[in-house]
Amino acid sequence: MQITGDKKTPAEAQTFLAESAAKHGVECIYQTPDDQIKWLERFPELAEEIPWNSIQRRNIAILTVSQQQSHNASASFPKHPPHLPCHAISAYMSLIATNASFL
Secondary structure, eight states: OEEEOOTTSOTTHHHHHHHHHHHHTOOOEEEOHHHHHHHHTTOHHHHHHSOSSSGGGHHHHHHHHHHHHHHOTTOOOOOOOSSOOHHHHHHHHHHHHHOTTTO
């Protein structure tokens, strides 16, 4: 699971996601705004096209995982929770961890 944060994402989200992922045995990579800025330095035109505080930020997670797949065949495609509040993300991770057909 790869989650791309935004400038509005609460600071405690990264810790919450790490704890929820550990609880459910799910790998979760959280991309902070700084991580995204660094990754986009190689693609300045793309950086201009993906605004902050918008659903389009998830495209960075998709592109990052796609790039990982091209270098590592075992990388998995991201599972994006559709705008879930923090308390629901733990349940979402549980679903991913227990439903092999979903993966």
